[in-house]
Amino acid sequence: MNLDFTQIVPYIPFMLEGIWVTLRFVIIAIIIGFLLGAVIALVKISDVKVLRWLADFYTSIFRGTPLILQLMFVYYGIPQVLGYDISEFLAAILTFGLNSSAYVSEIIRAGIQAVDKGQKEAAEALGIPYRQTMVRIIMPQAMKNILPALMNEFITLTKESAIVSVINYLDLMRRATVVGADLYRNFEAYLFVGLIYYVIVMILTLLGKLLERRLSQSD
Amino acid sequence: MIKVESLYKSFGDLEVLQNIDTTIEKGEVVAVIGPSGSGKSTLLRCLNLLETPTDGHIWVDGEDLTVPTTNILKVRQKIGMVFQHFHLFPHMKVIDNLTYAPMTVKELSKQEAEQQAKLLLSKVGLSDKEQAYPNSLSGGQKQRVAIARALAMEPELMLFDEPTSALDPEMVKEVLDVIKSLANTGMTMVVVTHEMGFAREVADRIIFMDYGKIVEEAKPTEFFASAKTERAKDFLDKVL
Numbered sequence: 001m002n003l004d005f006t007q008i009v010p011y012i013p014f015m016l017e018g019i020w021v022t023l024r025f026v027i028i029a030i031i032i033g034f035l036l037g038a039v040i041a042l043v044k045i046s047d048v049k050v051l052r053w054l055a056d057f058y059t060s061i062f063r064g065t066p067l068i069l070q071l072m073f074v075y076y077g078i079p080q081v082l083g084y085d086i087s088e089f090l091a092a093i094l095t096f097g098l099n100s101s102a103y104v105s106e107i108i109r110a111g112i113q114a115v116d117k118g119q120k121e122a123a124e125a126l127g128i129p130y131r132q133t134m135v136r137i138i139m140p141q142a143m144k145n146i147l148p149a150l151m152n153e154f155i156t157l158t159k160e161s162a163i164v165s166v167i168n169y170l171d172l173m174r175r176a177t178v179v180g181a182d183l184y185r186n187f188e189a190y191l192f193v194g195l196i197y198y199v200i201v202m203i204l205t206l207l208g209k210l211l212e213r214r215l216s217q218s219d
Numbered sequence: 220m221i222k223v224e225s226l227y228k229s230f231g232d233l234e235v236l237q238n239i240d241t242t243i244e245k246g247e248v249v250a251v252i253g254p255s256g257s258g259k260s261t262l263l264r265c266l267n268l269l270e271t272p273t274d275g276h277i278w279v280d281g282e283d284l285t286v287p288t289t290n291i292l293k294v295r296q297k298i299g300m301v302f303q304h305f306h307l308f309p310h311m312k313v314i315d316n317l318t319y320a321p322m323t324v325k326e327l328s329k330q331e332a333e334q335q336a337k338l339l340l341s342k343v344g345l346s347d348k349e350q351a352y353p354n355s356l357s358g359g360q361k362q363r364v365a366i367a368r369a370l371a372m373e374p375e376l377m378l379f380d381e382p383t384s385a386l387d388p389e390m391v392k393e394v395l396d397v398i399k400s401l402a403n404t405g406m407t408m409v410v411v412t413h414e415m416g417f418a419r420e421v422a423d424r425i426i427f428m429d430y431g432k433i434v435e436e437a438k439p440t441e442f443f444a445s446a447k448t449e450r451a452k453d454f455l456d457k458v459l
């Protein structure tokens with residue numbers, strides 16, 4: 001069998017550096033996606049029809065086109081139109097953040113609508129303003145129910161982040177390709193970063209479980 | 220304190236309230252009774268604008284709630300509401316259920332709000348549940364917390380929508396006792412109830428509704444002894 005793991009040893013620091021490169025933009029994209037997604041979810045349940053329609057349209061665009069196309073569009077398309085040379089990093093967090101916000105907004109919208117209507121009425125009857133009602137009364141209850149779906153979205157984003165290697169952003173995935181090309185040995189390098197992705201996802205899953213347990217202390 | 224004039228409410232084509240006129244004086248306890256679907260809850264919910272009236276006027280302390288310039292939040296601060304299904308905030312401890320609105324809406328300090336909350340909890344007999352989460356309480360305890368939560372806003376008027384209907388029979392009394400003692404403090408109250416004994420004992424006036432109209436208004440003694448309308452008599456025959 002043609003396998004030799006010793007050959008990738010000198011490249012290990014190079015590949016490990018990719019963890020931080022990947023995580024850096026994944027974390028920022030998750031935060032953007034979550035905050036923007038929450039706002040879009042609120043728009044989707046608002047009374048303003050035009051805004052609701054816009055939010056639905058926004059969501060359908062990100063759900064209706066391939067992620068890799070969205071990334072290429074932002075990285076190669078936008079500079080052509082705006083004459084602004086966008087960095088790989090910025091293109092990555094923009095694409096993944098906006099894309100994730102579309103999915104997150106659907107998750108949060110469903111979560112909010114699943115909260116008992118009586119909660120909103122009780123808050124209204126106490127004279128609590130809309131914003132506090134949503135942020136402090138409704139959202140925390142919605143969060144508890146949708147946490148598994150949100151974690152799933154974050155995990156998907158983490159794995160799909162490998163797509164940024166097509167714009168030559170030196171993430172984990174890209175580094176494996178570089179090493180493979182250098183050594184003419186792809187199996188070892190891909191296996192190595194594959195393991196790293198797996199560990200990252202397992203850690204995320206664990207964090208989700210811990211958070212879930214914390215949120216259910218009121219039961 | 221409250222004056223309702225020619226109040227109408229429709230849901231689509233369904234006219235749920237038709238031409239409601241009534242006045243509720245300060246300190247008065249009014250029991251609203253009537254068959255299911257007669258519009259009792261809807262009337263109650265119009266009083267704090269959880270439902271928007273289709274037509275007519277509601278004055279609370281001389282302020283017309285039905286004009287668009289009314290500050291709904293301000294009005295609601297004066298009106299406490301207790302629901303059939305409690306609607307406590309499940310993610311907050313009992314004490315936080317009581318302090319959240321006063322701190323947020325009336326900008327009480329945490330200390331002031333907690334002091335007041337503790338006093339109210341002792342009044343409803345639940346001092347030991349301060350740190351509990353609502354899900355660990357019995358129905359009767361939940362409803363007493365819900366009453367305390369409404370009182371924490373120091374309302375001038377309390378609305379109760381079938382406060383004991385979702386309770387196991389053995390818990391009805393503890394909740395009714397709390398409501399009674401509240402009535403004795405001179406609180407203005409409107410209580411939708413199926414508890415005829417309670418209505419007779421506590422209310423200053425009975426409002427009997429059927430098909431979205433106030434069919435009869437009378438003192439409890441008169442109403443239960445000799446209802447004037449056929450519909451009220453029929454209803455009493457069924458429930459007593």
Ligand SMILES: Nc1ncnc2c1ncn2[C@@H]1O[C@H](COP(=O)(O)OP(=O)(O)OP(=O)(O)O)[C@@H](O)[C@H]1O
Nearest residue numbers: 230233235253254255256257258259260261262381
């Ligand atoms: N949000 C709503 N949309 C449509 N119809 C409604 C709505 N709320 C109430 N209704 C209808 O209005 C009518 C009166 O309802 P309401 O809840 O006021 O009756 P109720 O006297 O409180 O009855 P119950 O004793 O069963 O609580 C019913 O026919 C009900 O189906």
Ligand SMILES: [Mg+2]
Nearest residue numbers: 259260261381
């Ligand atoms: Mg009702």
